Amino acid sequence: MKAKESIYLSKSLFIRGLQCRKSLYLHKFHPELRDEVSEAQEAMFQSGREVGTYARRPFPGGIEVPYEDLSLEEQLNLTGEKIKRGARILYEPAFSYDNVFVKTDILRKARQGWELYEVKGSTGQKEVYLDDIAVQYYVLKGAGIRISKASVVYLNKQYVRNGDIDPSALFVIEDVTQTVDRQRFVADEIADMRKALGKRVPDIDIGKHCTHPYDCDFYGHCWQHIPEYSIFNLDGRGRVKPFDLYRQGIVDLRDAPKEILSKKQNIQLESFLQKNEYVNKVALKQFLDSLWYPLYFLDFETFSCAIPAFSGTRPYQNIPHQYSLHYLKRKGARLGHREFLAEPNIDPREELAGNLVSEIPDNACVLAYHASFEIGVLKDLAASYPRYRKKLQRIVENVRDLEVPFRKKAVYHWKMNGSSSQKYVLPALVPQLSYEGMEIGNGGMAVQAYFRMCESQDQSEIEAIRKALLDYCKLDTLGMVRILERLREMG
Known part of the structure; x- marks a missing residue:
């Protein structure tokens, strides 16, 4: 051999x-x-x-x-x-x-x-x-x-x-x-x-195989030639797919051919070329008109386990252990804030659900970002706790999604780089608010911090993690408040 x-x-x-x-x-x-x-x-x-x-x-x-x-x-x-x-x-x-x-x-x-x-x-x-x-x-x-x-x-x-x-x-x-x-x-x-x-490094270009069936751990190395603003950040719902352009030698977003892009992709391209923001005032007004007071801004932090951690839960079910709630009871009212973070190593759902329904009025408009996630959590809570079911179902009915105007490109800023995620929208529209420098800067870090809090025997460490978790979740809903303020200025 x-x-x-x-x-x-x-x-x-x-x-x-x-x-x-x-x-x-x-x-x-x-x-x-x-x-x-x-x-x-x-x-x-x-x-x-x-x-x-x-x-x-x-x-x-x-x-x-x-x-x-x-x-x-x-x-x-x-x-x-x-x-x-x-x-x-x-x-x-x-x-x-x-x-x-x-x-x-x-x-x-x-x-x-x-x-x-x-x-x-x-x-x-x-x-x-x-x-x-x-x-x-x-x-x-x-x-x-x-x-x-x-x-x-x-x-x-x-x-x-x-x-x-x-x-x-x-x-x-x-x-x-x-x-x-x-x-x-x-x-x-x-x-x-x-x-x-047995030969030299294979001459294989980037492609869908970089993330399928698994995310490759050499992604950073193989994609290092792709600029920050590239055709791979184009809205993916157009008929033109990024890899089709890449195979034609088009990489930089500036070189994307306008004539074959979708309407949303062209909005993104023009905004990038002009370094400005795009606003469809009619579509934005329709969204803003769908909101009412009292107005509550809701964000959950959850964890999930392959092996269900508590009775009544499924594999990988999202278990809410924390929420942040900013609110405006009427137009011009002072901004209020409520929050909840469960004690470690307990099933947090029932206490969280009870707190939440006591703090959100039945007539409140509840604003969430990428609201399908919050709705899923609320529906699971309603199914698990009949005593809170009606109030939780009412909250679900009153949820509105702050991501909608960005996902539909009613509003777009070139620094969003093709994303409607709050982590991109917030620094683009409200640059004075930032997750940079925070001990916890994203949802994945928040989950791992909560797990560390559950494992720790050091009370000072537990308190430090608790503060970092509260600060992070609070910034999520405060960011939503500031984003809505900017939308109203634009509208």
Whole structure:
């Protein structure tokens, strides 16, 4: 066997290589170019480990082959030893064939052979999971393990926790045996990946593969030639797609061809070229006329868990633990503010719901930004707490979305760079308000801060995090107040 054909691969490297040969090459030979792992990504990895632990419960009595403190060869030897001694269920057993190393989440002995189970933290089946199992099938079969059944194990999105977690109801086990026996495909892909690794860095340009099926961790490196204001920031709802322009050599937003852009895309382009703001006064007036007093500005902070944290919740359900509420009781009234942040390590929903309905009058116009999120949280609360249901439903009926005029391009400022997100709209319209320099500057950071508060035993740290969370959420709703003021000036 030639040296370049025997380059070591693993299951994760195989999946990476399927997505992009260049990503595989950079991972093997230039790992220093990878993007920094964020707190949110670390939390996602931890969540995946938790799901994996729970997925073992329907398969009790198994023996784990750990990867900590063991070399690959030691893991392979330990797996072989356990199988020879008659182990019937193995967690994370290791196998190698054709110099491809894999660890299988769960392997169970059955009458006709072994059953392979691949655990995923999602709530549904995905095409990439079949590739994941296919390479395991290839390696195990090559290593002399007969696979009689192959399944994907994923979270049941309909599962509602009632007391202790019921692992058998928490997961869906989907038999994919008929679709993963693709030995020729796997062997050909492995051979081609090794060819790519034996040459110079593959000449692969950016494309949709940079984010599908997974976000590539070399994104920052490969996209560094794209300017801040580029065709990739064009409104995506036009008939012209950014990658179509990119393949024609058009990258800078200034070079976008006006004649083929949609109306919204042309609004964006002209605003950028003129470095000004666009206002459709008729559309803006229609939006402003839909609001009334008393006017309440609402923002929730939530967290979600793959494994439902509380009774009555589903996998990945948004659990509100905090809100900020600015309000104007009438035109010209003094701006008021209320807020709520739950104590750590409790189910915060009922207390939060009770506080919220006591603070928002039935006749209030409730303004939220990207309101579908707040509406979803309110509906979940209404379903969970009948005593507050009518008042929560009334709030839902009275919610209006402050994002609408920006999403519809009734108002656009060139510094929004194609986005209608509050994180872009606020600094463009109200530059004196900024998240820069704040300890918590976005929703992802807020979630991780809340988790740290729940884990901390240091009261001073808890208080510091609490203050930072309150400051962040308060700025979200104050920002909405100031944005509305600017809209009224424009209208």
